[in-house]
Amino acid sequence: xxxxxxxxxxxxxxxxxxxxxxxxxxxxxxxxxxxxxxxxxxxxxxxxxxxxxxxxxxxxxxxxxxxxxxxxxxxxxxxxxxxxxxxxxxxxxxxxxxxxxxxxxxxxxxxxxxxxxxxxxxxxxxxxxxxxxxxxxxxxxxxxxxxxxxxxxxxxxxxxxxxxxxxxxxxxxxxxxxxxxxxxxxxxxxxxxxxxxxxxxxxxxxxxxxxxxxxxxxx
Amino acid sequence: xxxxxxxxxxxxxxxxxxxxxxxxxxxxxxxxxxxxxxxxxxxxxxxxxxxxxxxxxxxxxxxxxxxxxxxxxxxxxxxxxxxxxxxxxxxxxxxxxxxxxxxxxxxxxxxxxxxxxxxxxxxxxxxxxxxxxxxxxxxxxxxxxxxxxxxxxxxxxxxxxxxxxxxxxxxxxxxxxxxxxxxxxxxxxxxxxxxxxxxxxxxxxxxxxxxxxxxxxxxxxxxxxxxxxxxxxxxxxxxxxxxxxxxxxxxxxxxxxxxxxxxxxxxxxxxxxxxxxxxxxxxxxxxxxxxxxxxxxxxxxxxxxxxxxxxxxxxxxxxxxxxxxxxxxxxxxxxxxxxxxxxxxxxxxxxxxxxxxxxxxxxxxxxxxxxxxxxxxxxxxxxxxxxxxxxxxxxxxxxxxxxxxxxxxxxxxxxxxxxxxxxxxxxxxxxxxxxxxxxxxxxxxxxxxx
Amino acid sequence: xxxxxxxxxxxxxxxxxxxxxxxxxxxxxxxxxxxxxxxxxxxxxxxxxxxxxxxxxxxxxxxxxxxxxxxxxxxxxxxxxxxxxxxxxxxxxxxxxxxxxxxxxxxxxxxxxxxxxxxxxxxxxx
Numbered sequence: 001x002x003x004x005x006x007x008x009x010x011x012x013x014x015x016x017x018x019x020x021x022x023x024x025x026x027x028x029x030x031x032x033x034x035x036x037x038x039x040x041x042x043x044x045x046x047x048x049x050x051x052x053x054x055x056x057x058x059x060x061x062x063x064x065x066x067x068x069x070x071x072x073x074x075x076x077x078x079x080x081x082x083x084x085x086x087x088x089x090x091x092x093x094x095x096x097x098x099x100x101x102x103x104x105x106x107x108x109x110x111x112x113x114x115x116x117x118x119x120x121x122x123x124x125x126x127x128x129x130x131x132x133x134x135x136x137x138x139x140x141x142x143x144x145x146x147x148x149x150x151x152x153x154x155x156x157x158x159x160x161x162x163x164x165x166x167x168x169x170x171x172x173x174x175x176x177x178x179x180x181x182x183x184x185x186x187x188x189x190x191x192x193x194x195x196x197x198x199x200x201x202x203x204x205x206x207x208x209x210x211x212x213x214x215x216x217x218x219x
Numbered sequence: 220x221x222x223x224x225x226x227x228x229x230x231x232x233x234x235x236x237x238x239x240x241x242x243x244x245x246x247x248x249x250x251x252x253x254x255x256x257x258x259x260x261x262x263x264x265x266x267x268x269x270x271x272x273x274x275x276x277x278x279x280x281x282x283x284x285x286x287x288x289x290x291x292x293x294x295x296x297x298x299x300x301x302x303x304x305x306x307x308x309x310x311x312x313x314x315x316x317x318x319x320x321x322x323x324x325x326x327x328x329x330x331x332x333x334x335x336x337x338x339x340x341x342x343x344x345x346x347x348x349x350x351x352x353x354x355x356x357x358x359x360x361x362x363x364x365x366x367x368x369x370x371x372x373x374x375x376x377x378x379x380x381x382x383x384x385x386x387x388x389x390x391x392x393x394x395x396x397x398x399x400x401x402x403x404x405x406x407x408x409x410x411x412x413x414x415x416x417x418x419x420x421x422x423x424x425x426x427x428x429x430x431x432x433x434x435x436x437x438x439x440x441x442x443x444x445x446x447x448x449x450x451x452x453x454x455x456x457x458x459x460x461x462x463x464x465x466x467x468x469x470x471x472x473x474x475x476x477x478x479x480x481x482x483x484x485x486x487x488x489x490x491x492x493x494x495x496x497x498x499x500x501x502x503x504x505x506x507x508x509x510x511x512x513x514x515x516x517x518x519x520x521x522x523x524x525x526x527x528x529x530x531x532x533x534x535x536x537x538x539x540x541x542x543x544x545x546x547x548x549x550x551x552x553x554x555x556x557x558x559x560x561x562x563x564x565x566x567x568x569x570x571x572x573x574x575x576x577x578x579x580x581x582x583x584x585x586x587x588x589x590x591x592x593x594x595x596x597x598x599x600x601x602x603x604x605x606x607x608x609x610x611x612x613x614x615x616x617x618x619x620x621x622x623x624x625x626x627x628x629x630x631x632x633x634x635x636x637x638x639x640x641x642x643x644x645x646x647x648x649x650x651x652x653x654x655x656x657x658x659x660x661x662x663x664x665x666x667x668x669x
Numbered sequence: 670x671x672x673x674x675x676x677x678x679x680x681x682x683x684x685x686x687x688x689x690x691x692x693x694x695x696x697x698x699x700x701x702x703x704x705x706x707x708x709x710x711x712x713x714x715x716x717x718x719x720x721x722x723x724x725x726x727x728x729x730x731x732x733x734x735x736x737x738x739x740x741x742x743x744x745x746x747x748x749x750x751x752x753x754x755x756x757x758x759x760x761x762x763x764x765x766x767x768x769x770x771x772x773x774x775x776x777x778x779x780x781x782x783x784x785x786x787x788x789x790x791x792x793x794x795x
Contacts, residue, residue: 002783031262038261044511058340065581066276066338073276092709093789099769100776111709137284138275140291141300146273166790174788198270199341206342213502213512215556216580218337 001171008178009097016182023189024197031201047208054207055200057219064219073131080124083117084153088181090114111164118161125154145192152187155180233597235364236322243315243359252311255355264351267343268307271296277345280338282583283328286607293605295335295345298324302352322361325352327598328605331462331589332549337581346589350464357464365595369459372422374468377475378455380422388450390425394433398440402662405440407432410483411447416518417485418446419476421457421493421629431491434656441661442532446489453479456490458499462590466507473504480515487516489523492650494550494588494628502554519551521627524651525560528567534660535568542571543654544613544621544646546635547582548628556580561651565625568654575616583609585626587634602634603641610642623647625654704753704767710793713771724785732774739763 035042057063067074088094092108099105109117128150132142159177162168187193210218256264278284278294291297302321306313313321331346339345356362362370372381382390388409395407408414418439424431439446448454453475460468480488490496497519505513518526527533545565552558558579565572577583586606591598613624613635624639624646626632632648639646699712726732730746747755753767760766765773775792779785786792 002780002787005787006780031266034262034265039263041506041511042263054342058342064340066279066340069279070276096768096772100772110707135275137278137289137291137294137297138273140294141273141275141296143273163790166795170790171788174790192269192272195270195272195341198266202266202270203340203342206336206344209344210336214554216553216558218342 001175005171005175005178008175008182012182013178016185019186019190020188023186024194027189027194027197028201031198042205045208045212046204047212050208050211051204052207053211054218055203057217058203066219076124076127079120080128083120083124084157087114087117087121088156115161115164118157118164121157122154122161125150125157149187149191149193152180152184152191153193156184231323231597231601233323233363233594235362235367236319239359239361240315240319240322243318243361245312245314248313248315248318248359249311251358252306252313252355255351255358256307256311259354260351263344263347264303267348268304270341271299271343272341274340277335277339277343280335282330282334282586282608283605286605286609293328295329295339298329299345299348303348306352306355318356318359318361321352322356322363325349325356326363326366326462327591327594327601329589330549330584330586330591332584333553334549334581334584337553353462353464354466355464362463363594363598365597366459366463366590366593369593370463370465370468373458373460373472374465377452377472378422379457379459380426382422382425382455387425387454390429391432391448394429394436398433398436401437402440405436407436408447409450411445413484414447415445415486416447416489417480417483417487418448418489418491419454419456419496420491421496422455423457423629424491431650431652434652435491437656437661438527438533438652438659441659442527444527444532447483447485449479449483451479453482456488456496456500457493458496458504459590459593461499461503462495462593469499469504470507473500473508476500476504477508477514485515487518489518490520492520492627492629492632492652494548494554495590495630498550498554502550519555519557520651521551521557521561521564524564524655528564533655535658536660537658538567539569539623539654539658541569541622541647542573542620543569543623543625543649544573544575544616544619545578546575546585546624546626546628546631547578547580548626548631549582549584549588551628552582553580561627564651564655568651568658569625571620573616573619573621575612575621583612585609585628585631585634586638587630588628592630592634592637599637603637606634606638607642609635610638610644613639613644613646614642617644617646621646623649623654625649625651627651700771701751704751704758710789711795713775713792714794715775715792724782732778 058067061074061078062068062071087109090107090109091114092111095105095108129147132138132146132150156177159173159180163170163174163177167173184193188196206218210216273296275291275294275296277296278289278291281293281295283293284290284295284297287293292301302324305317306321329346329349331349333344333346335345336342369379372379376382376384378387391407391409395405398405398407418435420432420435455472456476458469458472460466460472476488488500490500497517501513501517505511528535543565545561547553547558547561552561562572584606586602586609591602616624624635626635626648627650632650636648638644639648698714698716700715702708702712720726728746729748730743733746733748733750735742735745735747752770756764756767756770758767760769775785776787779787
């Protein structure tokens with residue numbers, strides 16, 4: 001167990017973080033190079049004011065027409081994404097590991113709250129799964145990759161939840177948890193999870209076009 | 220998973236598409252597709268496709284989807300799936316039959332209205348993706364016959380309607396003479412160098428609706444505008460090449476238009492009540508020519524009317540009595556934000572304005588724009604059945620008392636006319652110009668002359 | 670009399686809980702965590718004598734160390750003090766916080782020795 005755990009939490013985690021940061025950097029720089037090479041005009045339309053105006057509307061629940069039209073989805077997707085990002089970053093056990101390895105630490109969530117947030121992520125993932133399977137307009141455009149990325153995202157939380165409660169084979173679950181977290185990190189830049197990286201850019205461009213050229217709201 | 224049946228498409232016969240498809244092989248398709256994708260697309264196409272999380276949230280924005288009882292094949296992302304996703308997945312190696320279906324989707328089941336861009340949480344520009352598909356279809360020679368005919372006309376005559384060189388000044392002279400029965404000293408100034416305004420129209424005006432030029436001449440005259448119209452090519456601001464994917468011709472047309480204004484040394488271009496022409500001059504054609512914004516101040520008729528009413532250049536004698544409802548054309552509302560100015564004009568000239576919902580930049584498209592009406596009779600029912608939701612919207616405005624529908628855009632006008640007729644809604648459709656002409660104060664002399 | 674199964678169930682649960690608590694009190698030893706006001710985890714399981722016997726630890730200073738100016742004093746030990754006498758909750762002045770000191774002392778040694786628990790839940794048993 002020592003060997004396996006040390007492997008997943010050591011070299012594998014290094015690789016995952018390298019792929020995540022390196023990959024994210026590569027994808028964004030690559031995009032900017034491509035814009036510069038083939039669609040340079042995009043830069044001339046970009047506007048900080050209209051980009052931020054658009055982004056702010058879309059990152060606030062119910063601030064856009066479509067969020068208001070889909071109240072259930074809006075509540076769930078915001079809760080899901082907030083918990084998805086905040087839980088791993090502010091989880092006590094994770095911060096303790098950062099402290100032990102690099103002597104850096106920051107504010108942490110109470111474990112009970114983190115537990116609830118994990119459940120929110122898992123329930124959110126289940127909601128998205130059900131939505132994919134049951135809503136015709138979603139099902140129609142769903143491919144295998146959609147289930148794969150949903151699984152990639154849900155896995156660290158399911159295993160983390162089981163590990164925290166020490167259900168089933170704890171040491172094994174714990175190792176799977178680390179593995180699942182690493183897979184998710186590494187997958188972000190190279191799958192459609194990259195919407196985490198690109199959505200601010202696509203939003204900003206559409207916001208700039210609507211604000212600067214079209215004089216209309218894009219929300 | 221059962222794919223929704225789209226039987227009706229196979230029954231449609233469009234010679235432009237079908238003959239084009241019959242000439243294709245998979246090799247040819249692949250090489251054309253890849254040449255377009257390699258040479259003409261970049262980060263946008265790649266990032267849009269990589270970022271889409273397949274959530275389906277764009278669906279509710281689309282009038283085709285809503286009008287087909289939420290058939291997912293008509294949702295914006297559903298149309299992307301059936302076209303560009305598959306093209307990219309197969310690296311361009313798709314069958315002629317696939318191309319046929321993709322052409323029908325891109326040309327006739329999307330008005331490029333960009334409403335979906337307002338509903339996608341990521342702001343993915345689905346209309347752009349459909350334009351990429353149209354560009355591919357153009358290069359493959361698979362374009363609907365009727366709209367391709369207008370593109371040919373643009374190419375040969377520099378106007379959309381095969382209006383011959385002498386027919387244009389003849390029509391203007393004819394309308395000038397007609398208008399002189401009302402205002403004897405009225406002129407339609409041709410080629411007046413240094414005028415404040417060059418007025419440009421779409422070719423269907425001289426071809427079928429010359430009375431619109433007559434009305435404009437009266438309004439210009441009463442408002443005391445220093446205006447002119449060109450006698451040569453460049454008078455037509457319309458652009459169907461933009462919608463077939465023929466960007467090169469789009470560029471030629473817009474260059475001729477801008478250069479004509481430059482030659483006449485005017486301060487700005489005022490254009491008639493047309494939406495697509497505005498898009499071509501203000502958004503797409505100028506970009507093709509390398510202008511991030513148009514090289515001339517472009518004033519759409521809505522804004523022009525707004526200005527002359529606000530400045531008191533024309534006075535309203537008696538407001539239009541019948542209650543009206545106002546359609547927001549995509550290309551000048553979602554495309555240029557003229558919705559409040561349109562309301563200012565509507566309230567200034569009409570007793571009662573009844574809003575339809577959704578409105579302003581969230582309006583439903585008329586179903587005719589984006590060149591769809593120009594694909595002609597084979598796809599008339601695609602357009603009408605694909606916009607039942609607009610008919611319901613119009614009907615609801617009517618039940619609130621509206622009797623007249625103002626549609627300040629040619630394509631909207633014609634498309635809404637078909638909807639009103641087919642769904643038996645019973646609304647009169649008018650341009651702003653029709654009503655302004657009717658309710659404005661005109662010189663007494665002119666009235667005696669009539 | 671439909672309630673009989675229900676009452677029986679409550680009894681059963683009661684018995685299990687009692688036995689469990691009894692066992693725990695009798696056999697379990699844990700690290701004293703009373704200094705942590707708002708502790709998030711259960712106190713770490715630790716059988717002092719059994720652990721040292723298994724690990725072959727003779728000297729107290731092996732764990733109950735004393736540092737001076739960053740140097741570990743080989744022949745002095747601190748078993749007469751509480752860990753929290755030196756390691757406060759926040760840490761500082763080159764002194765690890767109490768949590769970090771505990772983790773470093775136990776887990777650090779386990780990692781070095783490639784023996785013993787290293788995962789959170791192996792010590793903080795639920």
